[in-house]
Amino acid sequence: MVGHHFVEQLVTSQFACSITVLSGEKRLAYDRVHLSSWFSGSDASDLAMTDEETYQKWGVNFELDAQVIDIDRINQTVSTATKTFSYDVLVLATGSYPFVPPIPGNDQPHCLVYRTIEDLEAIETSATQSKVGVVVGGGLLGLEAANALKQAGLETHVVEFAPQLMAVQLDPQGGDLLRQKIEDLGVTVHTQKATQVIEAGEDCRYRMVFADDSYLETDMVLFSAGIRPSDFLGKKAELAVGERGGIVINDQCQTSDPNIYAIGECALWENRIFGLVAPGYTMARTVAAQIAGGEGAFTGADMSTKLKLMGVEVGSIGDAHGKTPGALSYTYHNQPDGVYKKLVVDATQKHVLGAVLVGDTSDYDTLLQYSLNGIELPQKPESLILPSAGEQPALGADALPDSATICSCHNVAKCDITQAIDSGCCSLGDVKSATKASTGCGGCTALLKNVVDSELEKRGVEVSKAICEHFDYTRQELFHIVKVEGIRSFDDLLAKHGSGLGCDICKPAVGSILASVWNDYILSENNLPLQDTNDTYLGNMQKDGTYSIVPRIPGGEITPEGLILIGEVAKKYGLYTKITGGQRIDLFGARVDQLPDIWQTLIDGGFETGHAYAKGLRTVKSCVGSTWCRYGVQDSVGEAINIENRYKGLRGPHKIKFAVSGCTRECAEAQSKDIGIIATENGWNLYVCGNGGMKPRHGDLFATDLSTETLIKYIDRVLMFYVKTADRLQRTSVWMENLEGGLDYLKAVVIEDSLGIGDELEAQMQLIVDAYQCEWKTTLASEESRKRFRQFVNSKQTDSNIQFVDERGQIRPATEAEKMAGEARIPVEVI
Amino acid sequence: MQANAEITPLWHDICAESELISNSGICALIEDQQIAIFTLDTADGRTLYALSNWDPVGKANVIYRGIIGSVGSEPVVASPLYKEHYSLITGRCIENETVSLMVYDVQIIDGRVLIAI
Numbered sequence: 001m002v003g004h005h006f007v008e009q010l011v012t013s014q015f016a017c018s019i020t021v022l023s024g025e026k027r028l029a030y031d032r033v034h035l036s037s038w039f040s041g042s043d044a045s046d047l048a049m050t051d052e053e054t055y056q057k058w059g060v061n062f063e064l065d066a067q068v069i070d071i072d073r074i075n076q077t078v079s080t081a082t083k084t085f086s087y088d089v090l091v092l093a094t095g096s097y098p099f100v101p102p103i104p105g106n107d108q109p110h111c112l113v114y115r116t117i118e119d120l121e122a123i124e125t126s127a128t129q130s131k132v133g134v135v136v137g138g139g140l141l142g143l144e145a146a147n148a149l150k151q152a153g154l155e156t157h158v159v160e161f162a163p164q165l166m167a168v169q170l171d172p173q174g175g176d177l178l179r180q181k182i183e184d185l186g187v188t189v190h191t192q193k194a195t196q197v198i199e200a201g202e203d204c205r206y207r208m209v210f211a212d213d214s215y216l217e218t219d220m221v222l223f224s225a226g227i228r229p230s231d232f233l234g235k236k237a238e239l240a241v242g243e244r245g246g247i248v249i250n251d252q253c254q255t256s257d258p259n260i261y262a263i264g265e266c267a268l269w270e271n272r273i274f275g276l277v278a279p280g281y282t283m284a285r286t287v288a289a290q291i292a293g294g295e296g297a298f299t300g301a302d303m304s305t306k307l308k309l310m311g312v313e314v315g316s317i318g319d320a321h322g323k324t325p326g327a328l329s330y331t332y333h334n335q336p337d338g339v340y341k342k343l344v345v346d347a348t349q350k351h352v353l354g355a356v357l358v359g360d361t362s363d364y365d366t367l368l369q370y371s372l373n374g375i376e377l378p379q380k381p382e383s384l385i386l387p388s389a390g391e392q393p394a395l396g397a398d399a400l401p402d403s404a405t406i407c408s409c410h411n412v413a414k415c416d417i418t419q420a421i422d423s424g425c426c427s428l429g430d431v432k433s434a435t436k437a438s439t440g441c442g443g444c445t446a447l448l449k450n451v452v453d454s455e456l457e458k459r460g461v462e463v464s465k466a467i468c469e470h471f472d473y474t475r476q477e478l479f480h481i482v483k484v485e486g487i488r489s490f491d492d493l494l495a496k497h498g499s500g501l502g503c504d505i506c507k508p509a510v511g512s513i514l515a516s517v518w519n520d521y522i523l524s525e526n527n528l529p530l531q532d533t534n535d536t537y538l539g540n541m542q543k544d545g546t547y548s549i550v551p552r553i554p555g556g557e558i559t560p561e562g563l564i565l566i567g568e569v570a571k572k573y574g575l576y577t578k579i580t581g582g583q584r585i586d587l588f589g590a591r592v593d594q595l596p597d598i599w600q601t602l603i604d605g606g607f608e609t610g611h612a613y614a615k616g617l618r619t620v621k622s623c624v625g626s627t628w629c630r631y632g633v634q635d636s637v638g639e640a641i642n643i644e645n646r647y648k649g650l651r652g653p654h655k656i657k658f659a660v661s662g663c664t665r666e667c668a669e670a671q672s673k674d675i676g677i678i679a680t681e682n683g684w685n686l687y688v689c690g691n692g693g694m695k696p697r698h699g700d701l702f703a704t705d706l707s708t709e710t711l712i713k714y715i716d717r718v719l720m721f722y723v724k725t726a727d728r729l730q731r732t733s734v735w736m737e738n739l740e741g742g743l744d745y746l747k748a749v750v751i752e753d754s755l756g757i758g759d760e761l762e763a764q765m766q767l768i769v770d771a772y773q774c775e776w777k778t779t780l781a782s783e784e785s786r787k788r789f790r791q792f793v794n795s796k797q798t799d800s801n802i803q804f805v806d807e808r809g810q811i812r813p814a815t816e817a818e819k820m821a822g823e824a825r826i827p828v829e830v831i
Numbered sequence: 832m833q834a835n836a837e838i839t840p841l842w843h844d845i846c847a848e849s850e851l852i853s854n855s856g857i858c859a860l861i862e863d864q865q866i867a868i869f870t871l872d873t874a875d876g877r878t879l880y881a882l883s884n885w886d887p888v889g890k891a892n893v894i895y896r897g898i899i900g901s902v903g904s905e906p907v908v909a910s911p912l913y914k915e916h917y918s919l920i921t922g923r924c925i926e927n928e929t930v931s932l933m934v935y936d937v938q939i940i941d942g943r944v945l946i947a948i
Binding site: 469470495500501502503504506507508525528529530531532533536537541543544545592787788790791792793794795797799801816 | 845846850852853854855857858859860861865868871873874889890891892893896897898899900901902903904906907909911912914916
């Protein structure tokens with residue numbers, strides 16, 4: 001693998017040279033990392049990393065089954081059994097061989113190792129003649145091998161000398177949980193077992209006898225007890241070799257002979273062997289760069305790993321065992337769900353030293369970035385491994401330094417991505433093909449996307465959240481422009497900052513912004529053309545072009561007179577009535593020309609518009625509260641009415657719903673609202689950013705035991721901050737999830753006033769509150785405005801396509817078929 | 832509704848220009864046909880467009896209540912029901928070639944809005 005990566009790099013560098021590859025095996029490079037996929041149906045061609053055609057196309061000479069047996073350093077030649085090749089530069093990428101413990105009986109048939117495709121074939125053959133298989137070695141590779149045996153259909157055991165599995169990467173608790181999970185999958189694990197002898201068995205082919213005199217019977221044994229560097233050629237050529245093996249290399253990957261390099265698992269750098277593919281690739285790149293006349297150095301490698309063993313997620317970062325002096329750790333252990341997480345930090349609790357993750361590696365990428373880049377930890381480091389994702393401080397792409405490695409398989413740093421974008425890449429796909437990032441294990445996909453999006457965004461490239469073709473600005477930016485420049489009309493904004501005529505996206509968005517900033521009458525001559533039909537006609541358009549009518553019923557409290565009036569209106573105009581989810585009454589089937597008369601009646605009876613048509617405050621739902629309820633602890637209805645009256649008329653990026661519950665029983669379902677308020681003995685608990693709908697989300701607890709005054713202050717600030725900074729049609733939940741820093745950040749802004757804008761937000765809200773008007777009342781007061789509610793400018797006729805049939809004692813729109821068949825009726829007004 | 836024979840038999844007198852709503856639509860009924868009339872006011876002056884009021888996708892008489900704007904250089908109206916865009920000039924639907932609106936000639940003469948059908 002590493003040898004092939006070297007060839008690939010050298011070919012890519014276009015350095016003019018003749019390359020010869022001598023492969024000891026019968027085939028060119030293949031993927032050893034995914035060997036176990038052999039047993040789930042892959043074959044040699046699936047594992048192959050290249051083919052003969054490709055090498056021919058590249059002009060690379062190659063010899064297969066060409067085991068090198070000698071190096072002549074003086075004449076600069078290498079020899080196989082049959083041929084001799086001369087070299088200017090020699091690169092040893094001989095890899096490693098499996099370590100087989102010196103146990104008597106380890107050389108019998110069906111005692112195998114796990115490294116090459118030939119080994120796989122032997123295992124496959126042996127498996128067909130076996131029922132039970134044992135893997136010796138409970139490390140990373142051993143568990144991979146156990147997976148292979150299990151997939152081959154054998155009763156599988158793992159025998160480990162240490163007290164736990166994956167002792168290098170995991171701490172004892174993590175190892176225990178991994179063991180449980182693997183045993184749940186049907187693999188038996190035996191730890192602290194030192195095999196003494198492999199002898200003939202009684203029930204099976206062999207019996208393994210352990211140092212404690214216990215034994216295990218098996219038909220085959222697979223050794224996976226670690227690797228040893230294949231340094232035989234180095235020793236023979238008298239290159240410097242480490243005490244425990246490995247060809248010694250310097251930072252340039254040169255051996256003690258400057259014309260000979262060694263890379264991958266055969267090489268020993270600062271007395272360490274790197275048994276992972278990523279460091280091997282780094283060495284390959286280092287050597288290719290030097291041969292091609294460039295510079296490069298291997299300076300060690302991060303040995304953090306994330307993998308799935310038999311479907312169990314395991315991750316290990318840096319100092320997983322907390323061996324650094326002064327190291328402290330946080331652990332989270334969820335036995336029912338089988339999740340264990342440990343975070344190791346330094347004595348100052350500012351930096352990540354390492355981590356262990358078993359059962360859930362979703363935090364791996366974030367923790368690795370903290371660890372590799374020395375990013376300072378948030379105030380409560382434990383929040384990084386605690387479950388509720390909503391409360392985890394997000395690590396945004398911007399927080400990463402330029403040197404941050406995004407893809408460790410191909411060693412792509414953030415600055416490489418920035419460069420790729422600067423030289424013309426303008427999509428995730430472009431960046432992937434230019435840098436190869438995320439084309440290895442794929443573990444960095446999400447992170448890569450964040451970085452690419454964020455970088456593209458900085459350059460104003462098409463990811464641009466530009467609201468539409470007429471403005472190159474986001475909603476937030478337009479909001480800012482409107483406010484700072486004091487713009488009060490769409491035409492003015494378009495002339496100064498846009499192009500074209502506008503459209504059904506930007507017009508309502510700007511209409512909403514103007515309403516949020518100035519709260520002018522939305523149907524003034526300037527504002528009218530901006531509104532969606534619902535706002536234009538102050539009702540909700542239904543499928544047949546009629547509108548529905550929702551009078552405001554604050555807190556859901558309504559008098560009998562109010563109910564009777566609504567009933568009388570519905571009866572007079574023949575409307576369909578239904579109770580809404582927000583504790584109001586909806587009247588359906590009103591033609592546009594009926595709206596003014598209907599509303600006149602309602603307003604005369606004391607009702608106001610309910611803004612059911614608006615992107616803005618809808619309702620404040622409440623339970624009956626302490627006034628009547630045996631359990632209520634506060635007057636939730638009174639609180640709801642006051643709050644609804646305060647915020648009615650507020651327009652925003654999307655609809656906004658509230659609820660107030662009178663006790664912790666939560667009958668008003670406040671936690672499913674944008675703003676949820678739940679009474680306590682001492683005041684009110686505030687929840688924010690919940691919603692029902694397509695993707696329900698529970699609100700987050702924002703502050704507890706608030707007085708009404710503080711409650712209002714916080715709501716003012718949260719809502720106005722949302723109105724100012726959210727995207728078009730973005731509910732509070734999505735808005736908060738996308739805020740860098742999430743809930744903690746929002747709390748800081750609102751409660752601690754970290755941006756120093758608290759007063760401004762409150763003042764802005766007060767302006768909206770003071771400028772409130774019932775839009776229907778204003779509309780009805782003007783003859784000109786009333787005229788807009790004619791269906792026809794030149795006729796008093798009504799729209800004959802609006803037809804109804806009766807169902808369950810009320811009207812419903814007629815279907816096309818019913819209209820054709822003459823079964824529907826055109827409503828006749830009874831006046 | 833009344834045909835104005837003095838100008839030409841084709842043209843129908845609809846209403847006074849003052850009944851138009853700037854950058855928005857109104858609706859006229861001419862011989863049982865509903866016609867949406869849009870008034871586009873820009874720095875270059877006022878342009879009127881007349882199209883059929885029937886939304887062929889939503890199947891309701893609502894086109895005149897749509898928002899007007901532009902797609903590229905083409906002036907359009909967006910259906911208030913499902914937001915398809917129709918060219919104010921040709922009536923073609925930008926998103927769906929199989930549907931379109933009828934277009935009619937419209938003009939202002941002596942402060943009166945006239946439509947030819």
